[in-house]
Amino acid sequence: MTDDPGIEAAQTPDLSGRIVIVGAGHAGGSAAALLRQYGWTGRITLIGEEPLAPYQRPPLSKAWLKGEADGDSLALRPPSFYAEQSITLRLSTGVAGINTAARMVTLDSGEAVAWDHLILAVGAAARKLPVPGAELDGVLELRTAEDAEKLKNALGPGKRLAVIGGGYVGLEAAASARALGAEAVVIEREPRVLARVACEELSGFFQDYHTQKGVTFEVNAQVQGFVGASGKVSGVQLGDGRTLPCDVALVGIGALPHESLARLAGCACNHGIVVDEAARTSVSGIYAIGDCTQRPLPLYGLSGRLESVPNALEQAKQVAALLCGRPAPAPETPWFWSDQYDIKLQIAGIPHHAVRRILRGDPAQAKFAVFHLDADNRVQAVEAINAPAEFMAGRLLVGNRKPVAPEKLRDMSVSMKEVAA
């Protein structure tokens, strides 16, 4: 493996090679910036399909959708940044193929760009709902700023939004729609919202909170199709025969990693591009970071796919450190957040090996946390609602694997400092 440029770089860093990053999202944009921070002197080319320089996606369903953030504040860096840092930004540019032997990527235009190190930061695509009417105008998804612009334009006082999928994107969009004076109904296949990503207590809390804010729910509901008039969506047909009228529909039923380029390049894929703890794929010289990866989760002895900004940043740090010959960054505890109305949700860890849940605080006060413990009373994950101390202490405990006393954990008179001590 002496021909692996990554390993060679770790020993005697040659910072002058050509790096091509495919995907100009949060992961790709951060990797380019970090490579310069860490001293890379060679050419860096950042290629993105979208017309925009790297920007933050989380606000698209939150502050941006409500009109509280503009394009400038979405941008990760100012427009002048890329020229100042000698990062060649190729926007509105698709990549058609990768030639691993020749170390080239081929653009849609046919142009070839040579690389010594290739970083795939290609992200994920919204999962499609394969039902009749899905092609109607007004049946939207939410991944890009362009998607968000369409949704924003369709919302306003009196408009009716139908959200298909009670996940985070859908619930955040419903909250933003209410803030804009629109009606919102959330249609969920499972018996509860957030079924795949949160515990029952949290699902119940969010459904109640949204209901108080005027959102309606259809759970255990199948979507048969969309109906429309003059090519535009006007309703969602449910499995029980009812049709719910709407002016716009948002399909938020998860995302699928972009794997096709990686497969062309010969990289192993398994529900994402398989990478190691330094973001290396199975092909020498090719790395992958962000939503598109199937990555090790060292805290849990597992691998998984994490769709989050912290994950994108962690892997951007991993690959930049490896290429620049820096020590590998310490593994981070996975974490996520969501804002809905005045509710701040923060989650740390993943409850893979949890056997019990401990509730701390009072859901009726909209301030509580659910701790997931394993058989040895070690915190596997914490879900915190307006409870930053519980989140921060929980994140620490997930990382250091110290056992906790459940009776102290559920007792609000015992501070989180003491619980975590």
Next chain:
Amino acid sequence: MAKIIFIEHSGATHEVEAKTGLSVMEAAVKNNIPGIDADCGGACACATCHVYVDAAWLDKTGKPSAMEESMLDFAENVESNSRLSCQIKVSDALNGLTVRLPESQH
């Protein structure tokens, strides 16, 4: 516009011009200042934009909110002048603000 001075843990100093209304964290990220991770993009959700505010500026930057204090309670190497830079808004009054960065944000 206000001039903000970031001093890395290594001592390296960066002077940036920041637009009024941005947060100090945004000013750092937009200028690629090393040592401010800002994982959550300014939602006061992660405590990875921790800075130490120079003593002379503590009055002008004000006090952290209860939310921010709870986050800081569990951040590493917290001092009495610790703040989350995403919660400090740039204004003309902060022209010349000096903040120091911790060794690590994680």
